Amino acid sequence: IDKRMESDAAANGGEKKKYVDLLEVLLELTREPSSGFTRESIRPLLS
Numbered sequence: 051i052d053k054r055m056e057s058d059a060a061a062n063g064g065e066k067k068k069y070v071d072l073l074e075v076l077l078e079l080t081r082e083p084s085s086g087f088t089r090e091s092i093r094p095l096l097s
Contacts, residue, residue: 052073052077076092076095079092080092
């Protein structure tokens with residue numbers, strides 16, 4: 051699903067690129083348990 055979002059973003063140009071960069075940062079945070087972020091807690095931010 052992440053790859054599909056990246057390709058959609060590439061097709062849509064620069065504005066979406068910022069969104070993808072932000073998404074990647076959020077995904078990194080979810081991989082770091084001590085950050086307190088989980089996929090569930092960031093999902094509302096992405097919708």
